[in-house]
Amino acid sequence: MQEKFKRETITALATTLNAQELKQVDFVLSIILTRYEITEKTTEIVAYRDGLPEEIKSFLVSKSIKGLTKASLAHYKRTLIHFSNNIGKDVKAITSNDIKLYLINYEHTHDVSKSTLDDKRRVLNSFFTWMVREDIIDKNPMLRIDPIKCDKRMREPLTDIELEQMRNAAVTLREKALLEILYSTGARVSEITALNRSDLDYNAGRVKVFGKGKKERYCFLNARAQLAVKKYLFSRLDKEEALFTAGKKPYNRLGKGTIEKEIGNIGIRADINRNVFPHLLRHTFATHMLAHGASIAEVQTLLGHESPATTQIYAKLDLHKLHAVHQRCII
Numbered sequence: 605m606q607e608k609f610k611r612e613t614i615t616a617l618a619t620t621l622n623a624q625e626l627k628q629v630d631f632v633l634s635i636i637l638t639r640y641e642i643t644e645k646t647t648e649i650v651a652y653r654d655g656l657p658e659e660i661k662s663f664l665v666s667k668s669i670k671g672l673t674k675a676s677l678a679h680y681k682r683t684l685i686h687f688s689n690n691i692g693k694d695v696k697a698i699t700s701n702d703i704k705l706y707l708i709n710y711e712h713t714h715d716v717s718k719s720t721l722d723d724k725r726r727v728l729n730s731f732f733t734w735m736v737r738e739d740i741i742d743k744n745p746m747l748r749i750d751p752i753k754c755d756k757r758m759r760e761p762l763t764d765i766e767l768e769q770m771r772n773a774a775v776t777l778r779e780k781a782l783l784e785i786l787y788s789t790g791a792r793v794s795e796i797t798a799l800n801r802s803d804l805d806y807n808a809g810r811v812k813v814f815g816k817g818k819k820e821r822y823c824f825l826n827a828r829a830q831l832a833v834k835k836y837l838f839s840r841l842d843k844e845e846a847l848f849t850a851g852k853k854p855y856n857r858l859g860k861g862t863i864e865k866e867i868g869n870i871g872i873r874a875d876i877n878r879n880v881f882p883h884l885l886r887h888t889f890a891t892h893m894l895a896h897g898a899s900i901a902e903v904q905t906l907l908g909h910e911s912p913a914t915t916q917i918y919a920k921l922d923l924h925k926l927h928a929v930h931q932r933c934i935i
Contacts, residue, residue: 656681656684656685656688657688657694657695659695659696659735659740660681660684660685660688660695660731662738663680663684663731663734663735664677664680664681664684666734667680671816671818671819672816673794673816675794675860679727680727680730680731683724683727683728684727684728684731687706687724687728690706690709690710691706695735696735696740696741698732698745699745700745700746700747700748700749702745703728703745703746703749704749707721707724707725707749707752710724717754718752718753718754719754721752721754722751722752722754725746725749725751725752728746729746729749732744732745732746733746759884759887761884761887761888761890761891761892762876762880762884762885762888766874766876767787767888769874769875769876770783770870770871770874770876770880771783771784772874773870773871773873773874773875774870775873777832777835777836777839778836778848778851778866779866779870780832780835780836781829781832781833781835781836781837781848782796782848782863782866782867783832783867783870783885784826784828784829784832784833785811785825785829785832785833786867786882786885786886786889787829787885787888787889788823788824788825788826788828788829788889789811789813789823789824789825789829789889789906790823790885790886790889790890790893790906790907791811791813791823791886791908792815792882792883792886792908793860793863793864793882793883794860795813795814795815795908796813796847796848796863796882797848797857797858797859797860797863798813798814799811799813799846799847799848800845800846800847801837801845801846801847802845803847804825804833804847806830806834809824809825809826809830810822810823810824810825811823811824811825813908815908816908816910819908821905821906821908823906824906833847842855844857846858848863850862863882864881864882867880867881867882867885868880868881886907887918890903890907890915890918891918893906894918900912900915900916903915903918
């Protein structure tokens with residue numbers, strides 16, 4: 605087991621140390637490990653025997669008060685439970701080295717992407733930053749742990765042709781309404797699931813949505829979206845308040861998974877050779893807004909982003925436009 609531990613440690617450090625430094629680490633480990641008996645610890649998630657640590661409970665309560673969605677809270681809880689169970693010590697006594705070893709071990713045992721690993725880091729950073737702010741600990745062990753670099757893949761928005769293919773492939777009135785409202789508003793799928801009939805204002809051509817942190821904002825409906833939603837609601841036999849419901853009794857509100865599946869199926873029928881999902885329509889909305897002259901600040905407001913930097917990722921310049929500008933300017 606000592607040899608396995610040494611081998612995995614050397615492998616983990618190989619990306620940051622040169623050959624000479626690795627030899628030195630190997631030599632030092634060989635000496636140190638002769639004095640210890642090492643056994644492999646399980647990485648399976650197990651129930652925290654004494655319940656969640658009080659610090660984690662309080663942290664989750666604070667996040668709930670701040671307005672995090674149930675899905676986000678569940679993600680934070682899962683991450684922190686796994687971390688607590690695998691660290692095996694009081695959260696107030698955890699060091700930077702403990703966290704580094706946890707992240708390295710998690711990456712190797714779960715074969716996850718860098719982006720997934722960095723998501724773990726962000727949750728831990730939020731938790732320990734909160735602990736410092738609440739005077740539970742004096743020093744933040746996350747300060748010595750840098751963000752994990754990962755390749756950022758820019759999703760291509762739907763082309764005009766692909767968007768029309770989607771429209772032609774939408775069969776039911778609900779599919780048509782979902783497609784048009786997602787594209788016209790640029791809203792998150794979680795925001796669409798929460799919409800009620802009363803949130804619609806046909807006279808003003810807008811809909812009231814509640815975004816992250818339960819922040820209220822207005823999104824707008826183009827003529828296609830207004831007509832599609834009106835037709836869908838007129839066809840409904842139920843009197844449920846939810847804007848989108850199941851087609852059969854008890855007419856439950858549509859969930860995130862159902863909407864994602866419905867949009868994905870439209871994409872398959874449209875013969876678009878890539879995955880189509882609600883966030884791709886949000887991406888397409890933002891890209892089209894910016895391409896037709898909307899400012900970053902305007903699109904930021906419509907998308908419900910707190911930071912303009914988040915919106916900036918959609919401001920990718922079109923290569924055809926760049927070529928046209930180049931031809932116009934360079935003789």
